Amino acid sequence: MKQMKKMKPMLMTATAALMILSGCSGNGGNTPATEAPATDAPAATVAPTEVPEAPAPDLGGREIRISHWWDATPVGDSEADELARERIKKVEEKYNVKIKYLNTEYWSTSEKLSSSVLAGDPFAEIVRLPDGFIWGLTNGGFLTPLNDYLNNSRIAPDVIEAMKFGGEQVYGLEGWYNANDSGMYYNKRIFKEAGLQDPQQLMDADNWNWNTMLDAAKKLTVDNNGDGKVDQYGLAGAHYIFSEQLIASNGGLIYEEATKKVTFDSPAAMEALNFEYELYNTHKVVKENEGNDWEDPAKYFAEGNIAMYPGGLWEIEGRLTDKMKDEWGYVYFPKAPNATSYSDPLGQTAAYVIPKGVKDAEAIVKIWEELQDFDNWEANRKLWLENVLPDDTSIANAMNEAGKVQRVFGGRFGGLGVKEQLDSVTGKFIKGEVTPSTGVAQVIAAAQAAADKVLSGEVEEKKE
Template sequence: MKQMNKMKSMLLILLTAVLMILSACSGNNAGNAIATQSPAATATATAAEETPAPTQEPEPPAADLGGREIRISHWWDASPDGDSEADELARERIKKVEEKYNVKIKYLNTEYWSTTEKLSSSVMSNDPFAEIVRLPDGFIWGLMQGGFLTPLEDHLKDTRIAPDVVESMRFGGDHVFGLESWYNPNDTGMFYNKRIFKEAGLKDPQQLMVEDNWNWTSMLDAAKKLTVDNNGDGKADQYGLAGAHYVFSELLIASNGGIIYDEANKKVAFDSPASMEALNFLYSLYNEHKVVKKNEGNDWEDPAKYFAEGTIAMYPGGLWEIEGRLQDKMKDEWGYVYLPKGPQADTYFDPLGQTAAYVIPKGVKDPDVIVKIWEELQDFDNWQENRRLWQENVLPDESSIANAMNDAGKVQRVFGGRFGGLGIKDQLDSVTGKFVKGEITPSTGVAQVIGPAQAAAEKVLRGEQDKKE
């Protein structure tokens, strides 16, 4: 008992000494603050001060490329020289990259059709014309097969690119050959005229979608009821749908879970059951149900014009069409929804039939650093916010914006079915153009072109490129 009291006394003396030392070494304010703490708190604080803080691993120094020029090629002038906020932020990123890696960023404007030839010939001469090249849709296939591109998977260990985007840049092969920041969540869907649906007393596509009843059947039902003769001359002057047959075919195939081309197996796939079901449905829309307004000579321009004029109820198309084709031209209120589900689909699908990509030509020095430079030039943090801001300027209401942004997560991208640049769609379009006029059936038409479509794809994959798509 006496020994315990003696230990308490020694501890009290020790704590008092510590307090006196701390008070003498501190200013009045610090001294007062410490004096108001309990001995236990003071002891804890003192111990914390004596324990060294864990040291963070310093970031390794960036590679110094000695003032090297990093050329980035597009088929347009991509220099951020404008006065927009996006361009200003891009210039800031360029400045940081130039200082960090001791480089000079230069943008090249390479003519569209010349890009692939310029890349391949410069690689063959061991002098790549650019460090980073934006390749047009489809040109990547032949170049990757020919060994003209640098495999990138080993340089993407700590990438900020989403895993599904990285995987899509394999283009059905073993190696990652492309760089892409992101894919927009929903680029194509259905525009609809609110006035037409309201006057007919029908649920519009947005209501049907909320009820989980937006599919081919409900779309067809609406299209039939909205194809009417309003002026009594015996001919329909309002239609349920309008569009280009080559757009309809792609979107309907995707919405039924089908694909036009199988990247992994390098096989044309528009003769699959899901795809044929879509093509037969397209045939019926034109020839059996007659709910699609015929174009007057321009398959591309006419449908958007009809929709803007208020003579059709629904128009399938892409968000990028709004500016220039719909905005400031619409006479009625309108909205934007997903593509309707096909019978074989358990979710909504958005096709990714073609995509461009940034590549690094074979022979470019320091590809690992070039990948880092490319990534640090991208606006990974703000692309979703910028996309929403843009949509708020071009779309008419909150529901349409939410649909376009895929806020509910109900739209699934169709990866692994890209056909752009392979010559496949040219073959398919040649017969859809006939069967929408009733001149040929889908089964007969597809049988005629499936072989030539496969041959066209194989030609491109061998590195031979026709100047078509």
């Protein structure tokens, strides 16, 4: 089963100042001001007067409900939770409100939002939703457009741009996006024993691409114990992870938000899918999973039988921490041979939305911003990575300190039913049952129809 990330950011007035200055001129506007005596001393630099921030609106003690599909109440004793509680207290005092966190079941959140809006009583002021629900709700008119409330926002411009769903209106709030959330894990022992340059060394030499990955995978797919059966493979992974990463690394998109078109039949995407097909069927360098495409690859890698494994940083704690037998590292996913940079796709997102009909929406946006830890996000991320990654080089890669990874925006397919159609094809061609061209041709229309259905406002309910 595929796992889902929790995906866990003034008006100012000078009227009073101007009135004070005009009222305190001291001459009533009739007597000429005394001319200052001449001096050879340099003129003193006058510091600009800061205009005070307009007072926050008093919301009358109302409850500001913030919904997640988990309990986000900061009740722990960590420093992060303590700081979160301090921010909550400041917000409550500043706006005269009470912050309350709701734990709303994932699949029922969209229906609960739409039905409460229709009843004229939104169930929460701020709701976290995956993009699959957001697409449909925007088209149904259930969400508040936020463009007018993001002046002087602390949210980065590229993040605001990413929060546009199907047009120029911003419907979501998010703090930031990591430039690098997924890449390739590799087993240092296996590369060292084979006398091969490992992915980090190849990356340092600007030679980490599909071809060098394949070359290493072929040399590391071997029968170590001489029983005539391969017991070590170059690669392991889920076919649906490979397809997403390979298409992005070749400059392709699975779905194009700007045109609302399914694009996994584009030349760039098909080249990537054909390469994936060859990894499994021609070169046979990917270990076959034993029934669980999601759990098996990480298990094989942790056991020390796999040289390379593509995965997300967010899965380390549950799948690799305290389970690795050998030394390991983390690098970017290899780029296509003709690509100029590494790419990490943003195929799915989540965001905070404000339901239609929520009162004082501008103040609600400011409240959300002031609850975020903008100043320490990057530091907190690095601290977390230091706890889960094995060495400084891997941490630097994950932080994209060299700036070599480009986040691929504009291609979110989450919740549109598009990737599911593609996955049904890759699930067949890894077994050699169908070629990429034949399989894609069979499902491209169904994928487009699925996206069109969601974008028309028809949101799918719970999927098993």
